[in-house]
Amino acid sequence: MITLTEAAQLELSRILSQEGQGKTGIRLGVKGGGCSGFTYVMDFADGPRENDKVFNAERTPIYIDPKSLMMVQGIEIDYTTDMFNRSFKFSNPNATASCGCGTSFAV
Numbered sequence: 001m002i003t004l005t006e007a008a009q010l011e012l013s014r015i016l017s018q019e020g021q022g023k024t025g026i027r028l029g030v031k032g033g034g035c036s037g038f039t040y041v042m043d044f045a046d047g048p049r050e051n052d053k054v055f056n057a058e059r060t061p062i063y064i065d066p067k068s069l070m071m072v073q074g075i076e077i078d079y080t081t082d083m084f085n086r087s088f089k090f091s092n093p094n095a096t097a098s099c100g101c102g103t104s105f106a107v
Helices: 006-019 066-072
Strands: 025-032 038-045 053-055 062-064 076-081 086-091 104-106
Touching (some): 006 025, 006 076, 025 066
Antiparallel strands (some): 038 104, 076 086
């Protein structure tokens, strides 16, 4: 299960419609790197790849490959703004550690 807050949903919809250039959804993944070992990756996608799981299909589809899903299962994605920053925040119940910026984690 992947959960998006309403703020994250609105921002993903906005980004997809304004910058997605005809893409149909967002790909969420994990790659090695960052100060804690893994980093979240989000990009535009044309549709699901073979074996992808699809979440939030009724609004802005989120496509996740099975390997990444093992590390992000149960994650909540939020979008926050303040006077100086705008960013997606990831609350990952599988993370054993994370960095101060919130985009790098360990499992």
